[in-house]
Amino acid sequence: MQIRKELEEILKEIGVKAPFIELEVPRVNSHGDISTPVAMMIARQVKKPPREIAEQISKHLCCLSAYERVEVAGPGFINIFFKPEYLYEQLKKLLISPEETLRMNIGNGQSIQIEFVSANPTGPLHLGHGRGAAVGAALSNLLEKAGYSVEREFYINDAGRQVWLLGESVFARYCETFGVDYPFPEEGYRGEYIKEIANELKEEVAEEYINRRYDEVAEFFIDYGVNRMLQWIRRDLEEFGVFFDRWQSEKTLYNEGIVQKCHEELRKKGYLYDKDGAVWFRATEFGDDKDRVVIKSDGSPTYFASDIAYHWYKLQRGFDQLVNIWGADHHGYIPRIKAVIKALGQSEEKLHILLVQMVNLLRAGRPVQMSKRAGEFITLREVIEEVGSDITKFIFLTRRPDSHLDFDIEVAKKESSENPVYYVQYAYARINSIFRNAEEELLKDLEKSDLTLLRQDEELTLIKKTLFYMIMFEGAVRELEPHRVTFYLQELAKLFHSFYTKHRVLGNKTELSRARLALCKAVFMVLREGLSILGVTAPEKM
RNA sequence: GCGCCUGUAGCUCAGUUGGACAGAGCGGAGGUCUCCGGAACCUCAGGUCGGAGGUUCGAAUCCUCUCAGGCGCACCA
Known part of the structure; x- marks a missing residue:
């Protein structure tokens, strides 16, 4: 299939450069096997009627042996009909070397990192994560087959307030198993899985951590909780058939001084400044609505602080392109991350942010309420157990990622059987x-x-x-x-x-x-x- | 109030950087099978592409306005 190359050459002969030559497979047989509107696209540039250009191009194409005939139709379409011999020849090529034929080398070994799922390690994966997982995995596979060197990465938010609360929730349940009263954190995680972890801890460490203040033992409880959650997350993803090459911990970015190094660099460039006792990133310089706080006035970093460093670190690692797959509820975050990329002196084109819309879970037309904090939700695991991985993935992958999705469990089971x-x-x-x-x-x-x-x-x-x-x-x-x-x-x-x-x-x-x-x-x-x-x-x- | 996403057939969704008379599956109606797997095949019905303007040779696609739904607008993550 080298029509595009041929067309490019013909255009060069005529003295036109077309940025991208579109090829279509027409719905109607009489419009040819392959059709291109390229003559119409360049008509304005060459200042000639499209049909005239089309005629000119088709004359050149006619001489090539692969085509039975080439027609100009409608406002200036060029319709190409293949000779059967050509089809047989191509089919034979496919049979002889399927891999080379089916896996066009587009990426040319360029490295591309795809970050997806990146769920907080504070609870089980839900169906929305599943959608991100399915899309991210499929995109990774696709690009890999297209000759890109792909790295699949899961970013772990194991620093900050959310995991602090996770640890405290576990701590509270742990105390509870000994009948010791510890007030359950207001915004803690109330799911059953927390109790499960607490019970495990009771077996493992007995009453070692009883009658301690949470902030004294927080690290232990956080680490334990995070590790256990990650185990479950990884297990569920594997069951779903989704694998990662690398798991990047946020905490590590701090411990290895990566956050600090990055901030120093930005400070040197003048993109970090102090105001009202806080440290700010000059995001407005790069098109964001307002400057953003990086270090709060109480001295603690915002989530953004490490996120800046994370992207800096990705760039440092030398990828040609970055892809972030985010839940659509994070869309407001795009301008500031793009701003970071620009502040670091890189082209924002390097970073592709793909938004995956929310999934509404239904059962027979009725919404299933989801709330992680209250601990009421149906997990990805439960859905794939009931519906099946193949079906679930297929449903996710028969929609554009940015379309809103109602996932009805009953319909999914029924439709798939048909x-x-x-x-x-x-x-x-x-x-x-x-x-x-x-x-x-x-x-x-x-x-x-x-x-x-x-x-x-x-x-x-x-x-x-x-x-x-x-x-x-x-x-x-x-x-x-x-x-x-x-x-x-x-x-x-x-x-x-x-x-x-x-x-x-x-x-x-x-x-x-x-x-x-x-x-x-x-x-x-x-x-x-x-x-x-x-x-x-x-x-x-x- | 501002921003992002979505609105296409009864339902769920495609529609190739603007292209030829708007497509598929499900559901509905009717048909196919002596034989390699009927979880199949074929035919039909069904749409003012949310609405109104505009741009152009040409708009579901781009621009403006508007309606409806979802999601964001923190020294939260």
């Missing part, structure tokens, strides 16, 4: 089943089979669809949109089921069967590749 994930997985299982039924002889060296026997509409359509995976892939990478993969897979599965219903693979003349098996193999590889981006299993049987 369609979305299983539909795609079923196509995969079907192909596997065909392979199981086929005689071994037939399956040998499929790339050498006579692909020109694939002449039926359904076959040609299916071949094109598998080849157009690359167009979808490129767009998904460019826009950081893994959900495009999900939609593509559904379309591919649909075309496969259609083909399967209409044409028999096995039991034909040997060569036709082999050609169709080859086609199945190609679909098989694309499905497997796509599902692996989504982190959804590709079952051989189901």
